[in-house]
Amino acid sequence: MFLHEERRFPDYPQPPNPQLNSYAYCPPEWKDTVLGSQCRDVLKVDAEAELSAQQVRVSLQGRELWDKFRSIGTEMIITKSGRRMFPACKVSVTGLNPKTKYVLMMDMVPFDDNKYKWTRDRWEVNGMTEPHLPNRFFIHPDSPALGERWMQYPVSFHKLKLTNNTLNTSGLVILHSMHKYQPRLHIVQTADPRVPHSGGYLRFTFPEAAFIAVTAYQNSEITKLKIDNNPFAKGFRDNGLNSKRQRERPIQSSSSKRPTGSPPETAPKSPDAIRKTLDTGDGADLTVSSSGDAHGSGYQVEIEAALNPFISAFMNRGAADTAGSLEEWAEGLKYPNGQDTLPTTPSTSSGHYEARPPARLPNGIVPLTRQPAHSQTSESQLGGGLPRLPQSLHSQGQPQRPGASLPAAILEASAAAAAVATKKEEVHQQLEYSLPYPPKVSRVHFTESALRSLEMTSSPSTSDPSGQPRPLVDILNRIRGRREGSPGKHPQVQSGWPPLALGKEALLSQTYQPPPDPSGEYLPLQSMLGYQNNSHSHTHADPRVAPSLMEYPYKAPLLDFYANEFAGK
DNA sequence: TCTCACACCTTTGAAGTGG
DNA sequence: CCACTTCAAAGGTGTGAGA
Numbered sequence: 001m002f003l004h005e006e007r008r009f010p011d012y013p014q015p016p017n018p019q020l021n022s023y024a025y026c027p028p029e030w031k032d033t034v035l036g037s038q039c040r041d042v043l044k045v046d047a048e049a050e051l052s053a054q055q056v057r058v059s060l061q062g063r064e065l066w067d068k069f070r071s072i073g074t075e076m077i078i079t080k081s082g083r084r085m086f087p088a089c090k091v092s093v094t095g096l097n098p099k100t101k102y103v104l105m106m107d108m109v110p111f112d113d114n115k116y117k118w119t120r121d122r123w124e125v126n127g128m129t130e131p132h133l134p135n136r137f138f139i140h141p142d143s144p145a146l147g148e149r150w151m152q153y154p155v156s157f158h159k160l161k162l163t164n165n166t167l168n169t170s171g172l173v174i175l176h177s178m179h180k181y182q183p184r185l186h187i188v189q190t191a192d193p194r195v196p197h198s199g200g201y202l203r204f205t206f207p208e209a210a211f212i213a214v215t216a217y218q219n220s221e222i223t224k225l226k227i228d229n230n231p232f233a234k235g236f237r238d239n240g241l242n243s244k245r246q247r248e249r250p251i252q253s254s255s256s257k258r259p260t261g262s263p264p265e266t267a268p269k270s271p272d273a274i275r276k277t278l279d280t281g282d283g284a285d286l287t288v289s290s291s292g293d294a295h296g297s298g299y300q301v302e303i304e305a306a307l308n309p310f311i312s313a314f315m316n317r318g319a320a321d322t323a324g325s326l327e328e329w330a331e332g333l334k335y336p337n338g339q340d341t342l343p344t345t346p347s348t349s350s351g352h353y354e355a356r357p358p359a360r361l362p363n364g365i366v367p368l369t370r371q372p373a374h375s376q377t378s379e380s381q382l383g384g385g386l387p388r389l390p391q392s393l394h395s396q397g398q399p400q401r402p403g404a405s406l407p408a409a410i411l412e413a414s415a416a417a418a419a420v421a422t423k424k425e426e427v428h429q430q431l432e433y434s435l436p437y438p439p440k441v442s443r444v445h446f447t448e449s450a451l452r453s454l455e456m457t458s459s460p461s462t463s464d465p466s467g468q469p470r471p472l473v474d475i476l477n478r479i480r481g482r483r484e485g486s487p488g489k490h491p492q493v494q495s496g497w498p499p500l501a502l503g504k505e506a507l508l509s510q511t512y513q514p515p516p517d518p519s520g521e522y523l524p525l526q527s528m529l530g531y532q533n534n535s536h537s538h539t540h541a542d543p544r545v546a547p548s549l550m551e552y553p554y555k556a557p558l559l560d561f562y563a564n565e566f567a568g569k
Numbered sequence: 570t571c572t573c574a575c576a577c578c579t580t581t582g583a584a585g586t587g588g
Numbered sequence: 589c590c591a592c593t594t595c596a597a598a599g600g601t602g603t604g605a606g607a
């Protein structure tokens with residue numbers, strides 16, 4: 001079904017196993033289990049996945065907005081120089097080991113075999129797809145980071161850029177125009193920063209974030225939705241009257257291209273289609289559990305509160321000192337709301353994804369990933385890192401050289417990120433282990449969206465007994481005051497996590513002993529990524545950001561975050 | 570279908586000012 | 589020194605003309 005089934009995984013020049021032409025080859029005995037569980041999850045909604053504890057779970061944030069786009073037919077502009085996605089992919093991750101380092105990265109995979117064209121008011125299939133382009137991974141700039149950092153706040157991939165320029169060498173994700181893609185998240189465990197790929201590996205795909213890559217918007221409904229929601233397009237709001245051009249030509253209709261209700265082409269695949277996909281060998285990569293999950297919202301709120309120390313602080317004073325390092329706090333500030341506006345989606349409306357192990361990697365080695373949920377081993381439960389396969393599978397194929405089981409691009413990504421990790425580690429040791437204070441309120445710049453949100457806040461949960469919304473100033477100062485009142489406390493593992501015994505950690509690291517001499521084994525990572533993978537350029541992709549070791553948090557997202565959380569959104 | 574220049578916008582940090 | 593304001597630069601956005 002997916003293109004990459006039919007051709008060699010492009011990041012892997014020489015799959016050692018000759019029977020592997022597929023990115024997602026899967027040993028039969030494992031495949032049955034995996035596909036079985038996947039079919040169950042996909043077709044039965046993910047109620048079971050929701051309830052399975054202590055697994056790596058990923059949920060797409062901003063579901064409401066994504067759903068709006070999907071109902072029309074999401075389009076993403078691709079340009080020669082690269083264009084960001086809107087909405088950006090923002091995910092919440094749970095189930096990681098708080099004290100283990102992970103690299104998070106994202107790429108785009110074909111959604112189906114079709115090429116599309118826009119005819120009047122709808123997308124239609126227009127032949128078969130063109131050859132799949134080499135995968136390019138967007139490595140999250142914070143990679144690698146501890147699990148607790150990834151779980152603390154939603155992880156935003158808003159800096160990911162899409163391009164149609166196949167010659168691009170600056171790390172953009174290359175796509176074909178008029179083809180449909182879906183984002184895929186990779187979580188790579190990097191237990192030891194110096195041996196970056198010494199752990200497990202998981203993938204998650206997001207079919208509801210599927211989109212058709214275009215060089216110019218085809219559906220004007222999409223244009224309108226983008227303008228209404230993307231702050232950078234604010235100048236085109238109000239029927240474009242903000243635009244000088246429009247003011248000069250006020251008579252001109254701005255909606256001449258508007259179609260009349262196009263059928264959503266991005267509707268979820270039918271069960272048959274899903275089965276077909278799962279039958280093709282890449283099924284293991286289709287790690288989807290359907291996410292139409294209005295159910296269980298209370299449960300999700302609980303989880304998200306536990307993940308967020310600031311929400312926890314207000315829900316449970318005793319958890320007020322759930323702390324990370326200064327660095328993590330700073331990073332957290334940057335990520336509460338990776339986008340520039342208040343998300344229109346309540347934090348509780350997110351699609352949850354259950355980890356499914358990638359079938360078998362192109363070199364023929366089974367990756368060290370979690371066993372399917374319903375037959376989880378106790379080992380994977382206690383490990384805390386990315387889980388491993390059943391013991392029986394470990395004996396297959398080649399000796400378990402953990403790192404060697406990953407696609408080359410991912411290996412390189414880990415290596416690049418590891419350099420940053422070492423530096424971060426140094427800073428980490430220099431900084432005191434305490435949460436830095438929230439910014440003083442007097443210094444705070446309120447974004448328009450934040451103010452709007454506060455004005456409209458009427459949730460009882462955020463109001464004081466008199467029914468008045470709790471002033472943001474009060475909220476911030478209370479956090480600040482609480483931190484000031486509890487000096488010298490050592491950071492704790494997030495309250496949402498069960499206590500981790502050091503012995504388990506030790507066991508894990510023992511199992512994942514890095515090879516003594518990896519030099520000959522590991523592939524030339526940079527060349528495989530297809531572009532110059534400078535870790536610094538990833539860490540500080542934005543030239544405006546000072547290349548300090550600790551990136552300064554963005555102000556507006558922080559305010560948006562507070563406004564959101566305490567508005568009950 | 571694609572590229573490009575354009576106007577408009579947000580974000581960010583530096584510089585300036587005053588207490 | 590701190591808090592605040594102002595400003596400019598960088599870069600994200602859709603538009604519309606033209607290839």
